[in-house]
Amino acid sequence: MNDKYFLIMAKTTQSMLEGEGVLKKAGIKTDLVPAPPEHGTVCAIAIKVSAADLAKAEGLLQEKAIALAGIYEEEPLKLIGLLEKLGKLPVAGDFIKIIQKIEAGSALEKEEIIRLLATRQPREAEILFTVADRVQQKIVGDRVDIRGAIEFSNFCRRRCTYCGINADVAGLQRYRMTEAEIMAVVAELHALGLKTVILQSGEDSFWTREKLITLLQRIKKETGMRITLSVGEWRRADYAAFKAAGANNFLLKIETTNRELFAQIHPDTDYDQRQESLTWLKELGYLTGSGNILGLPGQTLADIAADILYFKKAGINMIGIGPFIPAQGTTLAENPYGDIQLTLKTVALTRIVCQKVYIPATTALASLAAEAQTKALQAGANSIMLINTPPQYRQQYNIYNQKNYVDLAAAIQAIRAAGRLLPDYLSPEIVARFSKDQAHNSLRETGGGESGAHRA
Ligand code: SAM
Numbered sequence: 001m002n003d004k005y006f007l008i009m010a011k012t013t014q015s016m017l018e019g020e021g022v023l024k025k026a027g028i029k030t031d032l033v034p035a036p037p038e039h040g041t042v043c044a045i046a047i048k049v050s051a052a053d054l055a056k057a058e059g060l061l062q063e064k065a066i067a068l069a070g071i072y073e074e075e076p077l078k079l080i081g082l083l084e085k086l087g088k089l090p091v092a093g094d095f096i097k098i099i100q101k102i103e104a105g106s107a108l109e110k111e112e113i114i115r116l117l118a119t120r121q122p123r124e125a126e127i128l129f130t131v132a133d134r135v136q137q138k139i140v141g142d143r144v145d146i147r148g149a150i151e152f153s154n155f156c157r158r159r160c161t162y163c164g165i166n167a168d169v170a171g172l173q174r175y176r177m178t179e180a181e182i183m184a185v186v187a188e189l190h191a192l193g194l195k196t197v198i199l200q201s202g203e204d205s206f207w208t209r210e211k212l213i214t215l216l217q218r219i220k221k222e223t224g225m226r227i228t229l230s231v232g233e234w235r236r237a238d239y240a241a242f243k244a245a246g247a248n249n250f251l252l253k254i255e256t257t258n259r260e261l262f263a264q265i266h267p268d269t270d271y272d273q274r275q276e277s278l279t280w281l282k283e284l285g286y287l288t289g290s291g292n293i294l295g296l297p298g299q300t301l302a303d304i305a306a307d308i309l310y311f312k313k314a315g316i317n318m319i320g321i322g323p324f325i326p327a328q329g330t331t332l333a334e335n336p337y338g339d340i341q342l343t344l345k346t347v348a349l350t351r352i353v354c355q356k357v358y359i360p361a362t363t364a365l366a367s368l369a370a371e372a373q374t375k376a377l378q379a380g381a382n383s384i385m386l387i388n389t390p391p392q393y394r395q396q397y398n399i400y401n402q403k404n405y406v407d408l409a410a411a412i413q414a415i416r417a418a419g420r421l422l423p424d425y426l427s428p429e430i431v432a433r434f435s436k437d438q439a440h441n442s443l444r445e446t447g448g449g450e451s452g453a454h455r456a
Pocket residue numbers: 162163164200201202203230231232233251252253255292293322323324325326327364399400
């Protein structure tokens with residue numbers, strides 16, 4: 001009974017967040033997870049509680065008059081008949097055994113994750129992607145969430161050796177957007193119907209806690225949008241203040257869980273502090289984002305497997321997996337690019353291991369190849385981050401070379417190419433306005449496409 005979990009759905013996101021706060025305050029261990037596909041829109045969340053806490057949680061929510069839409073038992077995932085459906089497989093026996101384990105709903109060991117990451121067999125990789133896709137369909141559904149990002153300052157006090165806006169990069173024109181400029185972009189995103197805005201920057205001392213709070217409060221008041229912050233490391237009290245001012249989600253990538261490698265690429269950031277910040281964010285009730293970079297110098301498959309297991313253990317809700325891309329003016333400028341196929345395999349394994357999470361098809365992946373973003377959506381990823389930084393600043397937010405500016409049209413195209421569904425908060429007018437390839441779209445919408453009329 002005690003290993004069982006239940007998902008509590010409140011009637012609105014606001015009451016869901018309120019409810020989670022009430023339960024946390026009462027000492028109940030909770031987690032915010034994506035709602036099951038049959039019980040919510042793509043960006044909907046649910047409160048996960050253990051069976052042991054369910055009765056108490058229900059009582060408390062009732063006491064606070066938080067209206068519930070339903071309570072569902074979390075079923076262990078089983079992909080019945082998957083191997084049979086995949087046909088007669090000319091693949092190794094140990095590979096099949098691991099797939100059978102996934103099919104039966106059992107957790108993978110580190111060595112098994114490494115075995116799957118290591119495969120160079122195209123057939124095995126395709127099976128891995130198919131399995132991840134099935135897990136995604138069952139757990140979070142077919143729809144892709146689209147979020148708009150504003151990179152509002154490229155000033156940074158840190159010296160991360162891979163990053164093209166680090167404090168040591170000479171010759172980079174630095175910029176910071178004004179509150180009015182940021183609000184103008186937020187208003188555009190809101191008018192498009194998007195539900196979440198991501199505010200990202202270097203660690204810029206100009207943007208103090210007070211200034212950020214004013215900005216967060218304005219966004220909340222004027223648009224009601226969900227806000228994701230991606231502004232690096234702060235004190236616990238600051239994270240709490242941002243939460244109180246309206247921030248919902250926070251992205252802080254661990255980058256790598258290999259301590260030595262972390263220290264090597266972060267001369268002025270402490271690994272334990274990074275982990276502690278992530279713990280604080282969870283404790284404060286943020287939907288917490290993290291992730292890693294693939295292709296860091298000396299990084300091994302065992303490191304990547306450890307990253308995936310860390311995401312699971314730490315209860316990370318949004319996991320960004322991006323290939324390393326060299327950045328001009330940095331210590332690692334001459335290092336090789338991260339591998340696309342390895343990135344896709346890591347996306348797939350992260351979906352299989354972490355299950356009820358958001359996984360973006362990252363900008364870094366789209367920067368290496370547009371079709372890689374589409375492929376990621378077919379191998380476990382279920383969200384896309386648009387770059388909405390105004391054109392006059394974009395080139396300067398040069399965290400790596402050849403950064404791709406994924407806009408709404410590109411995102412719609414990638415989602416369609418992947419045979420996935422567009423988010424239901426985009427109106428048909430907006431979709432039509434941003435559709436690049438009308439002929440292709442109408443073919444799909446009349447059911448002539450591969451994936452039928454119900455698809456995007
Ligand atoms: N300052 C905030 C922070 O560190 O969390 C947010 C901005 S930081 C530039 C956002 C992310 O960019 C990092 O977490 C890192 O994973 C990614 N990034 C930076 N340089 C990169 C590179 N050369 N290749 C791939 N990803 C990179």
